[in-house]
Amino acid sequence: MTDTHADPFSRPLPDGVVPAEVVARTEKRWLAIMVGMLVLMMSVVVLAGVTQAIHPPSNVEPIEPVTLHLGGEFAESNLGTAQERDGSLTVRLVAGQYGFTPDCTRVAVDTPVKFRLTSTDVVHGFLLPSTNVNTMVVPGFVSDVRTRFTRPGVYRMPCNEFCGPGHHGMWARVNVVPKEQFPSLGPTERSRCVQQ
Ligand code: CUA
Numbered sequence: 001m002t003d004t005h006a007d008p009f010s011r012p013l014p015d016g017v018v019p020a021e022v023v024a025r026t027e028k029r030w031l032a033i034m035v036g037m038l039v040l041m042m043s044v045v046v047l048a049g050v051t052q053a054i055h056p057p058s059n060v061e062p063i064e065p066v067t068l069h070l071g072g073e074f075a076e077s078n079l080g081t082a083q084e085r086d087g088s089l090t091v092r093l094v095a096g097q098y099g100f101t102p103d104c105t106r107v108a109v110d111t112p113v114k115f116r117l118t119s120t121d122v123v124h125g126f127l128l129p130s131t132n133v134n135t136m137v138v139p140g141f142v143s144d145v146r147t148r149f150t151r152p153g154v155y156r157m158p159c160n161e162f163c164g165p166g167h168h169g170m171w172a173r174v175n176v177v178p179k180e181q182f183p184s185l186g187p188t189e190r191s192r193c194v195q196q
Contacts, residue, residue: 061142063118068094073142074118080190081105088112091174095124095137095159098166104173104193108182109152117143125160128174136161149176 013019068074074094080102082090089111094101096119107113117126119139126143127134135143149155159170175193185191 059142059144061144062140063142065118065120065139068118068120073116076101078190080192081107081185082190083185088114090114090116093117093126093172094120095126095170096120097122097164098159098170100157100159100170100172102172102192104175106175106177106182106191106193107149108179109149109176110179111182112146112148115143115145115147117145122163123161124163124170126157127160128155128157131155134160149174152176152178 063074069076072078074092079092079094082092084090089107091105091107091113093105093115095117115126115133117135117137118141119137121139123139124137125135126137126145128147131147131149133145133147135145137143153176155174155176157172157174159167161167163170173193183191
């Protein structure tokens with residue numbers, strides 16, 4: 001069969017081969033769809049941050065981890081549950097390989113509770129299943145989380161960041177008691193679980 005086309009570029013393409021201009025048009029269309037998706041997702045992130053205050057945990061409060069025991073907020077006598085003037089509770093805990101100090105704290109149900117934690121050594125995790133509490137505990141910083149327990153009971157708090165060979169045994173408890181069972185605390189008094 002003789003070739004009737006003198007110019008090889010104007011020859012008809014074999015079956016199944018898509019012409020270059022059609023390929024370019026399709027690629028441009030997909031590029032536009034992809035850029036559109038990126039813009040949409042970025043706007044969702046910006047809008048959620050601006051209108052609903054949805055941010056990653058960002059309590060940047062530095063603390064010197066090696067002198068915690070010498071005094072200040074995380075000295076041993078200040079750990080446990082403290083009662084604020086407005087009736088809310090503040091629980092201070094120190095995480096270290098492989099335990100929390102104190103390992104059991106007591107709070108009242110239906111009361112605003114603020115947990116303040118720091119670490120003496122490596123990164124630990126603080127998780128209370130079935131609540132909104134889930135944060136990292138980073139040495140050199142204070143983690144600050146707020147919650148309110150709606151049901152009394154014993155809440156187990158496992159460390160949920162791998163912190164070394166003893167990680168699996170690192171956990172503590174929060175004992176949530178009815179309001180009438182929670183003692184009224186003086187400004188320097190701290191409540192922990194009663195030893196059984
Ligand atoms: Cu501490 Cu895992």
